[in-house]
Every structure is written in structure tokens, then in C-alpha cells.
Amino acid sequence: MRRLTALLLIVAVTAGSFSDTAKAETPLGKWARDAQQRVVKIYGAGGLKGLEAYQSGFMVSPEGHIATAWSYVLDVEPIVLLDDGRRYESKIVGFEPALELAILKIEVSDVPFFEIEEKLSASWGDPIIAVSNLFNIATGNEPASVMQGTVASVTDLNARRGTFKTPYRGKVLILDLIANNPGAAGGAVIDSRGQLVAMLGKELRDSATGAWLNYAVPANALRQTIGDIIAGRKTTIPDSSTPELARKDSHNPDALGMVMIPDVLEVTPAYIDNVSPDSAAARAALRPDDLILLVNGQRVDSQRTLRSLLRTVDRRDDVELTVQRDTQILPVTLQP
Amino acid sequence: MMNRIIPYLSGLAWLSMVIATIDTLQAADPITLDPILEQVENQRIESIARATPSAVSVFVPGGGGGGSGVVISPDGYALTNFHVTSPAGSFMRCGMSDGNVYDAVIVGIDPVGDLAMIRLLGRSDFPAAELGDSRIAEPGDWCMVIGNPFLLASNLQPTVTYGILSGVGRYQYPSGTLLEYGDCLQTDASINPGNSGGPIYDAQGRLLGIVGRASFEKRGRVNVGVGYAISINQAKNFLGYLHSGRIVDHATLGATVTTDPDSGVAVSNIIESSDAYRRGLRFGAEILEVDGRVVQTANDLQNVLATLPNGWRVKVTYRADGKTVNTLIRLMGVHLQDELLKKMAGALPPPPPRPQSPEKEGEKKEDGDPPADGDNKPPQRRPGAARPAKPAVKLPKQVQEQLVQRKGFANYFFNLAEQNDFIASLRNQFPFQELPPEASETESVAKKEKTAWLIKGVTDQNPAKPVRIQVAPDKMSLTIGDQQIQIENRGDMYDAVIDGTVVGLLPALDAWRRMLTEGPRKFGESYYLGTMPLGGERPLRDVMVGIAGELEVRWLSHPDSGAVEVVEVFADRDEDPAELWLIRDADSKSMPSMLDLRYGLDSLIRIRVKSWDQILASELNVNLNDPDENAADENAKEAPAVPAAEDSGEDSTGRDRTDEVKA
Numbered sequence: 001m002r003r004l005t006a007l008l009l010i011v012a013v014t015a016g017s018f019s020d021t022a023k024a025e026t027p028l029g030k031w032a033r034d035a036q037q038r039v040v041k042i043y044g045a046g047g048l049k050g051l052e053a054y055q056s057g058f059m060v061s062p063e064g065h066i067a068t069a070w071s072y073v074l075d076v077e078p079i080v081l082l083d084d085g086r087r088y089e090s091k092i093v094g095f096e097p098a099l100e101l102a103i104l105k106i107e108v109s110d111v112p113f114f115e116i117e118e119k120l121s122a123s124w125g126d127p128i129i130a131v132s133n134l135f136n137i138a139t140g141n142e143p144a145s146v147m148q149g150t151v152a153s154v155t156d157l158n159a160r161r162g163t164f165k166t167p168y169r170g171k172v173l174i175l176d177l178i179a180n181n182p183g184a185a186g187g188a189v190i191d192s193r194g195q196l197v198a199m200l201g202k203e204l205r206d207s208a209t210g211a212w213l214n215y216a217v218p219a220n221a222l223r224q225t226i227g228d229i230i231a232g233r234k235t236t237i238p239d240s241s242t243p244e245l246a247r248k249d250s251h252n253p254d255a256l257g258m259v260m261i262p263d264v265l266e267v268t269p270a271y272i273d274n275v276s277p278d279s280a281a282a283r284a285a286l287r288p289d290d291l292i293l294l295v296n297g298q299r300v301d302s303q304r305t306l307r308s309l310l311r312t313v314d315r316r317d318d319v320e321l322t323v324q325r326d327t328q329i330l331p332v333t334l335q336p
Numbered sequence: 337m338m339n340r341i342i343p344y345l346s347g348l349a350w351l352s353m354v355i356a357t358i359d360t361l362q363a364a365d366p367i368t369l370d371p372i373l374e375q376v377e378n379q380r381i382e383s384i385a386r387a388t389p390s391a392v393s394v395f396v397p398g399g400g401g402g403g404s405g406v407v408i409s410p411d412g413y414a415l416t417n418f419h420v421t422s423p424a425g426s427f428m429r430c431g432m433s434d435g436n437v438y439d440a441v442i443v444g445i446d447p448v449g450d451l452a453m454i455r456l457l458g459r460s461d462f463p464a465a466e467l468g469d470s471r472i473a474e475p476g477d478w479c480m481v482i483g484n485p486f487l488l489a490s491n492l493q494p495t496v497t498y499g500i501l502s503g504v505g506r507y508q509y510p511s512g513t514l515l516e517y518g519d520c521l522q523t524d525a526s527i528n529p530g531n532s533g534g535p536i537y538d539a540q541g542r543l544l545g546i547v548g549r550a551s552f553e554k555r556g557r558v559n560v561g562v563g564y565a566i567s568i569n570q571a572k573n574f575l576g577y578l579h580s581g582r583i584v585d586h587a588t589l590g591a592t593v594t595t596d597p598d599s600g601v602a603v604s605n606i607i608e609s610s611d612a613y614r615r616g617l618r619f620g621a622e623i624l625e626v627d628g629r630v631v632q633t634a635n636d637l638q639n640v641l642a643t644l645p646n647g648w649r650v651k652v653t654y655r656a657d658g659k660t661v662n663t664l665i666r667l668m669g670v671h672l673q674d675e676l677l678k679k680m681a682g683a684l685p686p687p688p689p690r691p692q693s694p695e696k697e698g699e700k701k702e703d704g705d706p707p708a709d710g711d712n713k714p715p716q717r718r719p720g721a722a723r724p725a726k727p728a729v730k731l732p733k734q735v736q737e738q739l740v741q742r743k744g745f746a747n748y749f750f751n752l753a754e755q756n757d758f759i760a761s762l763r764n765q766f767p768f769q770e771l772p773p774e775a776s777e778t779e780s781v782a783k784k785e786k787t788a789w790l791i792k793g794v795t796d797q798n799p800a801k802p803v804r805i806q807v808a809p810d811k812m813s814l815t816i817g818d819q820q821i822q823i824e825n826r827g828d829m830y831d832a833v834i835d836g837t838v839v840g841l842l843p844a845l846d847a848w849r850r851m852l853t854e855g856p857r858k859f860g861e862s863y864y865l866g867t868m869p870l871g872g873e874r875p876l877r878d879v880m881v882g883i884a885g886e887l888e889v890r891w892l893s894h895p896d897s898g899a900v901e902v903v904e905v906f907a908d909r910d911e912d913p914a915e916l917w918l919i920r921d922a923d924s925k926s927m928p929s930m931l932d933l934r935y936g937l938d939s940l941i942r943i944r945v946k947s948w949d950q951i952l953a954s955e956l957n958v959n960l961n962d963p964d965e966n967a968a969d970e971n972a973k974e975a976p977a978v979p980a981a982e983d984s985g986e987d988s989t990g991r992d993r994t995d996e997v998k999a
Contacts (some may be wrong), residue, residue, distance in 0.1 A: 141633060178561035
């Protein structure tokens with residue numbers, strides 16, 4: 001009830017201020033404006049039918065760390081446009097497939113950013129605004145779009161496993177506004193205090209009913225990972241200082257029993273085509289169509305990267321893989 | 337009232353009521369509303385009650401679809417979308433929340449901006465929306481959309497949806513060159529098919545814009561939280577053009593620009609025949625401001641231009657070679673007129689099927705064309721003209737009475753009405769047309785033909801030179817000091833304007849004199865253009881156009897007083913026109929104190945007017961070389977009124993004149 005009153009106060013002051021002065025910075029307008037300044041537009045891979053080459057993100061550090069949804073848009077190094085129209089090339093400094101979260105970094109300082117809360121403060125009935133660049137409506141220096149609504153419920157998304165195709169298994173905020181549109185993924189959900197409460201997820205459709213879900217991943221679920229990545233404890237950038245070993249001393253996909261799909265592109269995704277019997281891969285129960293995302297915590301963006309990462313691992317050592325199997329994110333240890 | 341409003345309360349209020357109820361149940365206290373909650377809801381109820389009566393549910397007769405609209409003046413003028421009126425053609429039925437259905441006739445259309453003006457008929461006291469100011473709207477402002485989604489308003493009660501502005505100054509690409517949404521509003525208030533053309537209001541119930549499109553994608557043609565509205569400020573720019581009954585076009589600068597990170601909006605290409613080029617805009621110049629709005633990116637510039645009508649002359653500030661230049665630029669059209677008509681015909685959705693035989697349709701067409709004004713050719717239907725109404729039902733009488741079809745016009749009836757207003761106003765200001773304008777047409781035309789103007793004054797310089805201007809049919813002269821220029825035909829007038837000489841005064845004055853005596857129908861091809869700024873300044877002036885031979889003349893009149901402020905004579909579209917500025921010390925009924933002839937931005941000559949007499953043309957011959965200025969002045973003072981011309985009894989003069997003009 002107190003939260004509702006808070007929004008209604010905002011409404012009341014908004015309404016009242018019009019009669020006083022034609023042009024007033026209304027609290028709701030300021031609320032929206034503060035949030036818009038922390039939201040960025042992200043451009044990357046895609047552009048084919050049904051695959052938009054853009055999404056949203058928001059600043060999580062004054063040094064230009066940006067939280068966004070992990071998606072195909074990030075298959076290339078993305079371009080980031082700030083609220084004021086400044087344009088940057090970004091680096092993917094970390095990602096967590098199980099959270100569908102990626103952290104980008106641009107070279108700026110002293111930018112406005114969102115603090116990530118430790119505990120989930122939102123509950124059903126809370127008024128919120130969602131700020132994102134849905135449909136890529138805002139271009140250049142135009143501010144992101146603002147939508148308003150309420151948190152309808154806080155619930156588990158995995159209640160009916162397989163209904164929604166996402167690897168995320170934690171709690172979500174279900175929203176009563178149509179927030180999850182093309183390009184909205186990575187947008188910010190803000191409560192009436194101006195506090196970031198959640199990140200808009202990728203578009204999800206109930207495979208049984210065809211209904212589209214409007215949801216967001218609570219900020220507190222992302223906090224640990226965001227903190228780790230910013231602090232450098234969990235970077236997925238390949239460590240270039242690790243020397244490559246001689247071929248005979250290092251791992252390679254074939255020796256581990258992973259037959260990859262033909263490497264015909266500049267960046268062929270690291271999909272497993274077949275698993276050799278009695279191999280390390282077979283013992284770890286890898287399957288055809290598994291996509292290798294990480295090798296020892298480092299990002300695999302192509303088969304070329306996979307091979308060069310394996311070259312840095314002694315063939316007598318275990319290899320920690322993170323693979324995506326359909327909507328599941330699995331940690332796998334290959335023992336030689 | 338409450339029973340109708342309650343269903344419209346937002347989920348928020350509803351939710352709070354539920355919570356209040358739950359609290360009550362738990363606490364067993366009587367239900368009390370938080371005073372703030374009550375105040376907010378009461379305000380919202382008031383605003384909805386204020387806004388709803390002006391909302392219109394548009395239905396295409398014969399079941400061809402429909403949309404929404406909003407009444408903006410008590411005499412029934414309403415705005416809607418071009419794409420709502422286009423399937424209907426000229427006639428639609430409009431439901432309002434008072435429970436009545438009104439017939440409506442098309443007035444003017446703007447296919448590029450997706451706007452249309454219609455007029456609801458049958459009342460002179462329609463509830464009209466209060467126009468707001470979309471420039472001060474901001475993301476986060478509460479707003480509401482009232483209209484006819486999914487054509488639900490079969491009980492004539494419109495649907496209210498509530499939300500916030502998600503963005504302002506948005507740009508949504510046109511399809512081809514039509515239906516461009518520049519500088520538009522984006523809202524999360526639900527907008528669905530059928531809301532098109534309807535109003536979006538601010539939280540106080542003031543009209544913010546005209547809802548027109550939404551982002552639909554894979555989820556089907558239903559709201560996904562993203563709707564767009566044409567800003568009311570853009571609509572305000574076009575109101576005068578739409579009132580003209582024309583098919584109107586949007587503006588371009590005649591230049592392309594790029595956003596340069598260092599120098600803002602830089603000109604990358606410019607058409608050499610454009611007014612922008614004549615005003616010094618060149619490759620690399622940085623455009624800073626257009627029509628009073630700062631532009632920092634190419635998108636900003638397109639957003640501003642998209643809201644301006646073709647032909648407007650607006651203030652532009654640009655920087656070139658380190659110098660900042662403030663100038664005025666006449667904007668070009670996005671299309672050539674015929675090009676627009678062609679594109680429009682292509683863009684129109686096919687008309688809904690109508691069970692009707694061709695002969696019957698032909699019959700109806702005749703019925704649908706009321707007798708045009710005497711001077712009009714019978715309405716013609718050509719390919720590319722506004723799609724003629726093919727009503728499944730017979731046009732109501734009052735719609736027929738206000739519908740005249742003509743190429744290039746959505747409804748020429750409204751242009752004729754504006755022309756009549758113009759000539760009435762012209763005849764009611766100095767120099768007065770003393771002869772009864774309507775009474776005995778043939779008789780008075782003959783008299784008026786004889787009227788000539790004799791204007792005397794001095795140049796506004798030191799030392800001042802005496803000036804004598806004579807304007808009469810076939811006899812025009814300009815004497816400045818001891819230099820006299822006489823011109824005899826239209827070719828001379830054309831050359832004077834092209835060469836940018838002081839003689840440009842004469843075609844301007846002659847056109848005025850002739851418009852006054854002959855009226856717009858005999859002047860040549862005349863039409864009311866709409867409204868535009870004068871010298872880049874508001875209020876918007878009424879503009880009447882008269883084309884005679886190769887000269888196109890424009891009268892710009894003040895919207896309140898009707899006083900003509902500038903007469904422009906274009907000899908060539910790609911050259912500066914001669915602009916005759918009339919400076920008055922008093923109201924429109926008094927003689928202008930100063931004539932100022934300008935080309936581009938430069939004043940060529942300023943003349944202090946001492947006297948301005950209407951005399952018989954035959955008297956001019958005698959006075960042609962009269963050097964006695966003082967005597968003439970005194971005469972003028974004694975007899976300031978226009979001398980009554982003698983009745984010559986001729987009745988063929990007018991026609992002769994008209995033919996000559998057209999030659």
C-alpha cells in the first residue's frame with residue numbers, strides 16, 4: 001500500500017504541476033530521464049528476418065561496464081550508443097550463459113550508472129517503469145523508450161520446464177506491461193525510488209499456448225556475477241598471456257573425442273557434430289549439437305578460438321567446458 | 337458519469353481498491369480512500385470527461401472500415417488520418433459520445449503526414465478539443481488515447497486507454513514518400529487498429545496529437561505497447577493548408593545533410609535552384625536552427641522539416657566559414673503536384689467492395705456533384721485526382737452541398753469558401769472597391785475596368801525623390817525623380833521581376849488592382865493556399881494565390897484583420913519573387929504609409945505614400961506626365977474617397993480583359 005501511495009503521489013504532483021507552469025520537470029519525467037541516461041543502445045550481429053541486430057543495455061559502473069542480455073547480437077564486438085549519442089566500440093568482458101547475462105565495457109569514465117541491489121526489493125503491485133530501445137525506435141542521441149506498469153508477480157520461470165526456451169532458472173518478475181519486444185532485451189526495470197530492480201529478458205513465448213511472456217530477471221540475481229566480472233574475477237576474455245604449448249603437449253578437439261561441425265566460416269560456432277566412442281567427450285556424456293560456450297571460463301566465439309584455447313591446456317590436465325544443450329547450460333569436465 | 341468512468345480506471349487504481357478492500361476485510365474498518373488517491377482519480381475522471389466529448393468514431397459508409405477522429409472547432413472541423421479517410425473518399429459517418437451520428441465531408445488531406453481534415457455537419461456548437469502544446473511534452477507524461485479501437489464504438493461510446501509518453505521527437509519512416517511520421521509522440525497507452533486518426537490527450541485533457549500508427553510485428557496487429565501520434569504542433573502547421581481543401585505536400589530544404597561529429601548538421605549536397613542556395617547555403621555549411629528549433633543531427637533536421645508544409649518560408653540559421661548567418665528560406669515540396677497525386681493513388685488501399693451497377697454509379701456521381709461556382713469548370717475526374725466518392729448509399733444532401741471535386745483538391749468547396757472570404761476581406765480594406773461587388777455584376781465590372789490607381793509619394797532616402805505610380809489596364813508607369821519607366825505588357829512585368837528591378841512594384845500593384853476589380857474567378861487560376869509565416873514569424877498568414885500568364889501572385893494577409901501585408905510576384909519558381917511589403921500605421925482600412933519592395937532579403941526601394949487614389953483610367957492619360965505633385969496631393973486630401981466611375985454601360989469588357997489575361 002505504501003508503494004502504491006508513492007506512485008500516486010508522483011501522479012498527483014505531475015498533474016498538479018501542469019496548472020502551475022506549462023513546462024515543469026515533473027517527478028515522473030525526472031524519474032524517466034534519470035533512468036534513460038543510464039540505458040544504452042547496443043548494435044551487433046543479426047539483421048536477418050526475425051533477428052534484430054540491436055538490443056538494450058544499462059550502465060553498471062562509472063567506468064563504462066554495461067549489463068545486457070547474452071544473445072546472438074553479441075556474436076560480433078558490439079557498438080554501443082550512449083543516451084547522449086556518443087558512440088563506442090565495446091568489448092565483451094564477461095558473460096554468464098545460465099543468467100543470459102553479458103557484460104560489455106566501453107572506454108569512458110564518470111558515466112551515470114545503476115547500483116545493483118543485494119536483495120530483491122520488488123514485489124507484486126509495485127509500480128515500475130521499463131526503459132529500453134525496443135524496436136530500435138530511438139536512434140543516435142534520442143533517449144530510450146519509457147513504459148510504465150506494475151509488477152504482476154515474482155515467480156519461478158522453471159515451473160513448467162521446457163515451456164519457455166531459456167536457460168535461466170531463477171526467479172523472474174512478471175510484468176503487466178508489454179515490455180519484452182524486439183530489442184528490449186537488456187533494458188532496465190526501475191522502481192518508484194529510481195532503483196534498478198531487474199533487467200528485461202529476451203523475448204519468450206509459451207510453446208504450448210503461443211502467449212508472449214513479459215518478464216525481467218531480478219537485479220539481485222545478477223549482482224554476484226556482475227560484481228565478479230567487473231572486478232576481473234570472472235572474465236571470459238581469453239588470457240593472451242598464457243603460452244600455447246606444442247601440439248603434442250596440448251589438447252585438441254579430436255583427441256578429446258569431439259568431432260566439430262565443418263569449420264567453413266570465419267567464425268564457425270563450436271557445435272559438436274559427433275562424439276567419438278570411448279573418448280573423454282563420451283565419458284562426459286557430451287552429445288551432438290552441444291554448443292561449447294566456455295573453455296576453462298574463457299569465451300569460445302568460434303572453432304578457431306576453441307582450438308587455440310585448447311592449445312594452452314596441458315594434455316594431462318582436465319578441461320572445464322560450459323556447453324549449451326537446447327535451453328540448458330551445463331558444466332562439463334573432460335578428463336583425459 | 338461514474339458508472340461510465342469506472343471501467344476506464346487504470347489497473348493501478350483498481351488494484352489499490354482491491355488492496356483497500358483486502359485491508360478493510362482484515363481490519364474491519366470502513367473503506368476510506370487515501371485523499372491523494374481520491375484527488376488523483378477525481379482529476380483523471382474530470383480530464384476524461386473533458387476530453388471524451390470531442391472524440392469521434394469514424395465509420396466508412398457501406399461497412400468499409402473506419403477509425404477515429406477529433407473535433408477541433410465548434411463548426412465541426414475534425415482531424416483524422418489520411419489512411420482513415422482514403423477508403424471512404426469524400427463522405428463518412430461520425431459517432432460522438434453524445435449518442436449522435438453526424439454526416440461528415442472530406443475537407444483537405446495530407447498524404448505525406450497522414451493527416452486529413454473532415455467536417456462534421458449539422459451543428460454549429462460541436463464540442464471541440466482544446467489544443468495543447470506537444471513541444472513541452474516529455475517522456476513520462478501521463479496521457480490518454482480516446483477512440484474507436486477494433487471499431488468497438490458501435491454504441492458510439494469511445495474507448496479510453498491510459499499510459500505515458502514513452503518518447504517524444506520520434507521519427508518513423510514513410511512508406512515510399514507517404515505516411516511519414518516526423519517529430520511524433522510515442523506512447524504505451526494501448527493503440528489498436530481503429531484508434532487511427534483519434535486523439536491523444538495530456539493528463540488535463542488537452543489535445544497532444546493524432547494517433548496514427550503502432551509498432552506491430554510478429555504478435556499480430558494488436559497493441560504491443562508502442563503507438564505513435566502525429567504531434568499537434570505539426571497538425572497546427574497544416575491546419576490552414578488542410579482548410580484549403582487541397583491535397584497538400586510537405587517541405588524539403590533542397591539540400592541533403594549529414595551528421596558530422598565535429599560540426600553538427602553539415603550540408604552534403606544542395607540543389608542550385610533552391611531558395612536555400614540563393615540564401616547562401618553551400619556544401620559544408622553547418623545548419624544550426626530551423627523555424628526556431630535547434631538542430632544537432634541530421635535526424636533533428638528531418639524531424640523539423642517533416643512537420644512543415646511545402647512552400648513555407650522559415651527562419652534558418654547556419655554557420656559557414658566561421659560566420660553565423662540568419663536568413664529566411666522558402667522550402668520546396670517533397671513532390672511535384674502531379675507526382676504526389678500519382679503516388680497517392682498508388683498508395684490508397686483498394687476501395688471496399690460495393691454492390692453497385694456501373695450505370696447507377698454514374699448517376700450517383702452526377703448527384704454527388706453540386707453545381708459548382710459559376711466560374712468553375714465542371715468537376716473532372718482524371719487519373720491521379722482524389723479518388724471520387726463512390727458511395728454505396730446516396731450522399732446526404734448537406735454533404736452534396738459542401739462537396740466540389742476538382743483535380744489537386746480533396747474538396748474544392750472549401751477552397752471556394754476561403755476565396756470568397758479573401759475577396760470580401762480585400763474589398764473591405766484600403767483601397768476600397770466602392771462599387772457594389774455583387775449587385776449588378778456586368779454593370780459594375782464594366783465600371784471597375786475603368787478604375788486605375790494613382791499613387792504618389794517620395795522615396796525613403798535622403799534626399800527624397802518624388803514617386804508617382806500609375807496602375808491601369810495596359811497603362812502602367814513608375815516615375816522616380818525624373819526617371820520614368822512605362823510598361824505595357826506582361827512580358828515587361830515578367831522581365832522586371834526576373835531582373836529584380838524597382839519596376840517589380842507594378843505587377844504587384846496591378847495584380848492587386850485586378851484581383852480587387854475582377855475577383856478570384858476572373859483573375860486567372862486562383863486558389864487559397866493555406867497559412868504560412870510571414871518573414872518566418874507567426875501568426876500564420878492567410879495566403880491567396882493568383883496565376884495569370886507566367887506570373888504567380890501571392891497575397892499574404894493577417895489572420896485577424898485580413899489586412900494584406902505582402903504581395904509576392906513570382907516570375908520563375910527558381911528566382912526570388914518581387915515582394916511588395918505594405919507598412920500600415922493604422923488598421924487595414926487606412927492607406928498604407930509605406931511601400932517596401934524586396935527581393936530575397938534586401939529592400940530595393942521604400943516609398944513613403946502620400947496619396948493613393950482610384951480614378952478613371954481615362955483620366956490617367958491626361959495626368960501621365962503631370963509634374964505638379966503638390967497639386968495632386970491637395971486634390972487627394974480634398975477628395976480622399978474613390979471617385980465614382982461613370983456608368984459606361986458596356987458589358988463585354990470584363991470578358992475581353994479575362995481573355996487577355998489568359999493569353
